Amino acid sequence: MDSAAVDTFEAGRGRLASLAYRLLGSAADAEDAVQDTFLRWQAADRERIEVPEAWLTKVLTRLCLDRLRSAQARHERAAGAWLPEPLLDxxxxxxxxxxxEQRESVSLAVLTLVERLSPNERAVYVLREAFAYSHAEIAAILDVTEAASQQHAHRARTRLADERRSGGAADPAAARRVVEEFLAAATSGRTDRLVALLTDDVTAVSDGAGLARRLLRYRTPERVASFVRAGFKPTPAKRRLAGGPTTMYVARVNGSPAVIAVVGDRVVGAVAFDVGDGKxxxxxxxxxxxxxxxxxxxxxxHDPGVPVVDAW
Structure with a gap:
């Protein structure tokens, strides 16, 4: 493959990776999909490809949809063990x-919710909301009619709007203060203050460090506060499990404030928050x-700055 063909692909690699991540919710799977797209680009009769960007987008989207429809992906998602992979802002x-719309489409909340969409609904939503493709372009990518693309988009927006709870877009500085206060209450055992920082319909989801077969889910402020308090309470057993004393920082992942737990220079956990109206x-x-x-x-x-909790 000549250098011009390589340059054409590399010029669009970032966009393809971002599209794949939004569709798959996994950076590793996204990278694999981009590499598979490159292999198809390498083997293609490129002289017959009039618009490389459109061709590459179609191939990548199809590869991602194949992954979403695979038996392994269906099993993992149906078993309730799937969460999106967090990425540092x-x-x-x-x-x-x-x-x-672009920022929301990559939030952990929306990446989690789009799991409930069909693969085609998911693809239309991402292509339309995050990348502003027209319905005519989406129809060509998915080999459906424009009317079908519009229907998929409508159903996706309706389902996400029905399930997406938002307290309003929080100012990053204000959201950070809420998370810092939340962390202080969690590590000090002030359960009453934790409850006061939670909305009445709060939810918490945890992968149980990968040790649980299903995701752990908690609802109601009291149950979430109890779960958080137990999780953040320092014990010798937790230090041994983590591999040493844990330092905690507040950062941003996927556009949301998050607590990053670090042992040495290794990230051992992340808790991302949806924050609005001070809760x-x-x-x-x-x-x-x-x-x-x-x-x-x-x-x-990354320069993490000053830790919020040192040597936990």
Missing amino acids: GDPMLGPADTF VSALYGIAAARRLTRLDEAWRR
Whole structure:
């Protein structure tokens, strides 16, 4: 393959990776899909391809849909063991963030909710909301009619609107203060203060560090506060499990404030928060090593600033 063909692909690699991540919710799977797209680009009769960007987008989207429909993916998602992979803000795989729709489409809340959409609904939603493709372009990518694309988009928006709870877009500085106060209450045992920082319909989801067969889910402020208090209470057993004393920082992942737990220079856990109107409406706890690989790599290049909790 000549250098011009390589350059054409590399010019669009970032956009393809961002699209794949939004469709799959996994950085590792997204990278695999981009590499598979490159192999097809390498083998293609490129002289017959009039618009490389459109061709590459179609191939990548189809590969992602094949992955979503695979028996392994269906089993993992049906078994309730799936959570999206968190990415540190600034990661190029998060892609465009110029509009509210683009930012929301990569939030952990929406990445979790789109699991309930059909693969085609998911693809139309991402292509339309995050990348502003027209329905005519989406129809060509998915080999459906424009009317079908419009119907998929309508159903996706309706389902997400029905299930998406938002307390309003929180100012990053204000959201950080809420998370810092939340962490202080969690590590000090002030359960009453934790409850006061939670909305009445709060939810918490945890992967149980990858040790549970299904995700752990908690609802009501009292149950969530109890779960959080137990999780953040320092014990010798937890230090041994983590591999040493844990330091905690507040950072941003997928556009949301998060607590990052670090042992040495290794990320061992992340808790992302949905914050609005001064309260936490949802928490996403991720500690399974396979979901933290890219976040861990980015963290080593990141200036974390001053820890919020040192030597926990």
